[in-house]
Amino acid sequence: MPRLSAEARHRVAFQLNGRPVAAEAEPRMLLTDFLRHTLGMTGTHVGCEHGVCGACTVQIDGVPARACLTLAVQIEGAQVRTVEGLGPEPGRLSVLQEAFRRHHALQCGFCTAGILMSLDYYLRANPDPGEAALREFLGGHLCRCTGYVPILAAALDAARRLREPPPHA
């Protein structure tokens, strides 16, 4: 049975934004610090570090989860997606990210990466979301700047655009 000792660092291998990565972590290292400090992926933010604010939300095996409530060693073999993996290619934004820009759904941007990762999942699971359900879902995130209204507008706009059939080439 694998027992990883507290004093040492251990190899953790997983998929990050579709690519295999491996790095070393002590058992006590949080996934937030593993992503930001060890792997240099600073798109995932850290607010409260105890599960309340949602700034650190990433997708683990396809569902939104708090990176600050996850140990790096727990994600061995998992698929992790962060905000760096949202754009279809470098220099391009996803439909949801575009909608955030259009609606000014961010001001300081501290909460944004987490909210994007949550909504990216939610709009795929619920292509035609009701406003009340979206509000309820956004309740898992704190934003101190926007008052949430533009975030909601961006999410509804993105949902509508994602439902439109793709234009013929």
Add this chain to the structure above:
Amino acid sequence: MKPARFDYVRAETLAQVHAVLAAEGGDARVIAGGQTLLPMLSMRLARPKVVVDIMRLPELAEIAGDGENIRIGAAVTQQQLLAWPELARTVPLLAAALPWVGHAQTRSRGTVCGSLAHADPSAEIPLALLALEGTLELSSRRRRRVPAAQFFTGLMSTARADDEMIEAAIFPCRRAGHGYAFQEFGRRHGDFAIVACAAVAHARGIRLAVGGVADRPIARDYSDIDGAALDDALDEFAWQLDARDDLHATASYRRGLVRRLGRATIEEARRCRA
């Protein structure tokens, strides 16, 4: 806020979990989804020497029903249970209570049994288990079942021994002629409950369980009373719960909520019966 050092065991069999718990006792903590343990570790309210991860044990990730009860394994997440198509039909009280547990973003990894193990006095899952008179299946090298009413022993403390883990929670299924209701009041949805109530109405009477007030969820059984008799019973219950003032609400506000939310929940359960 970083956890203190600990060893990490990625258990591959139940016997391995039991062996670590037997050897390390109170210095070991089981981790499943980590949604309550991680804050405890980060704030250093818990400083285990070893953390045992049980999420790789497929036998713990099962929801099994036999018509009488459903058995929810220790690795079953709250989201997995919410998405279980049989839930609303078999255990309507849980279907009503689960959306109040944390947020979608924590239910994705938080487990049903993890919430029971943590035994927060305002948590919804312990309240639902108590209201339904469910049981916990604890295992070490031995195995035993403990009724919810005996499991929760005080503020975040339970009857689990240091060498035991919660292997499953057993929730009784909906019974014919019974009505179930769950209501909660908090500052915002997803916050801890200031008062939460779960009620079961049946032909002979009612059962009301209240969370968020005493140091653990508490239940009372009544005959089929109504009107002033029910008001008196709720008033007495509210006083017996020994409410305290805190940042979120005063004791008298909480007692007031027990009376009003208690009655509303009972009435809703009665309507569901009809």
